[in-house]
Amino acid sequence: MAQGIPKIGWEQVSPAPVVLVFGKESFLADRALQRLKSLLLMEDPELEVSDLDAGQYTDGALELIASPSLFDEPRLVRVSNGVKATDAFIADALRYLQAPVDGTTLVIRHDGSTVRGKKLLDAIRSHPGAIEVVCQPLGRGDMVPFARNELRLLEREATPGAIAALVDAFHSDIAELANAVRQVALDTEGPVTEQVVRTYYAGRVETTAFAVVDAVVAGDVAKALVTLRQAIATGADPVPIVAAFAMRYRQLAKVSGVSGGGAQVARQLGMQDWQLNNARRDLRGFTDASLCDAIEAIAHADHAVKGAERDPQHAVERLVRQLASRAAA
CATH class of the missing domain: 1.20.272.10 (Zinc Finger, Delta Prime; domain 3)
Incomplete structure (x- = not known):
């Protein structure tokens, strides 16, 4: 029986021949795509980036885009809207998985809201060169470690009370929470405390x-x-x-x-x-x-x-x- 591919968070994503970005949280999916592109650019600034919409896909486009160029520049092929993939895309992607192109990273975004393309998802999840980035919505309990990690990435120290205050005020939208963390980290000095947060976001946190x-x-x-x-x-x-x-x-x-x-x-x-x-x-x-x-x-x-x-x-x-x-x- 085939082993399942690694399932990782957006912050752990790394270059792989095939990357499935799966789940309904588009903010985390965007983070994963940004990180992957940055890592590939660090490896080679000549990276060629191409985008395909799986819902508007026409036969043969994937093979054309993923094929090696004259100068063998590495390629990043980002496929959006996997949840509405056409039959042509599913067929071409299944064929591609049998022989991925060296130097090409294929990323497929699927939000999981339907089982459209299940055969393709199963094929990716059993492919030895693939990874899956899990991008499900965060529960309230997950927001605290998320905010803590955001501050860590910005190299700022924060008290538990400060993190709790941020989460209390912005827990309904992860993108808004991330932006709030970034703003208070960039616009203040010293340790981020609960009082700092409540002063900075007085109109939001206090109410x-x-x-x-x-x-x-x-x-x-x-x-x-x-x-x-x-x-x-x-x-x-x-x-x-x-x-x-x-x-x-x-x-x-x-x-x-x-x-x-x-x-x-x-x-x-x-x-x-x-x-x-x-x-x-x-x-x-x-x-x-x-x-x-x-x-x-x-x-x-x-x-x-x-x-x-x-x-x-x-x-x-x-x-x-x-x-x-x-x-x-």
Whole structure:
């Protein structure tokens, strides 16, 4: 049985005869393509780059483009839209895999949204000279190491709180998160701290749902209400605000049921070390009964903001008042 080809992240991509860039996260796919082109240019500045659209492909184009030139310059052939590949492209690509051209790197982009070209995908994944770059959307838990790595690439040090603040503010869009990390890294000096991030992105970070949750858990009713109103005024929707409460209080519930600390316990709970430490600190203000009541109130609010009540903003403000008042008691 054939061994599967290596599956790697965008930051690990390296030249290979055939590269499959697979997954729905176009930002990571673009990163992989940029890195691959840069590496090939470093090997030979005379690199010839050609682009094909698999959805508009006509018979014979791949062979024509990939064939050695008169001066044998290396070639990078980038094929987009593999998810809509024509029958002609699939047939030509299958034929090409039987005898890849020396000095040519063939990159095929497929977002995986359909099984179109499955025979070709299977052939690539069993080809000994191929690699697969996995570009799936990142979950919220993956955003923290992503942001940390972005800062590392920029040779900047950052505190866990700074990374958490960046992720809280920009977790909905990985491209926006990457740009935010780059901007704060280039425009500030010294270690990137939470205060640096909150000062630099004051209008964005201070009004996130997670800033509202922080104030509520701390029992600061006035700050929680002000922050909530700022969030709503800047376009925040009640549904994700309640979702942020649900995520935070689920973390508290998970942590309340385990003893001990450290990286191993955090991994078991699917959390970062700093999240575990913060949850343990926040739990000091809760009893089992009050935590249960809070989770029940969040469930009611979730139902309300999703259509059970006419005024979702009133429902989320009521939730903030209830939870912050209990935490302050």
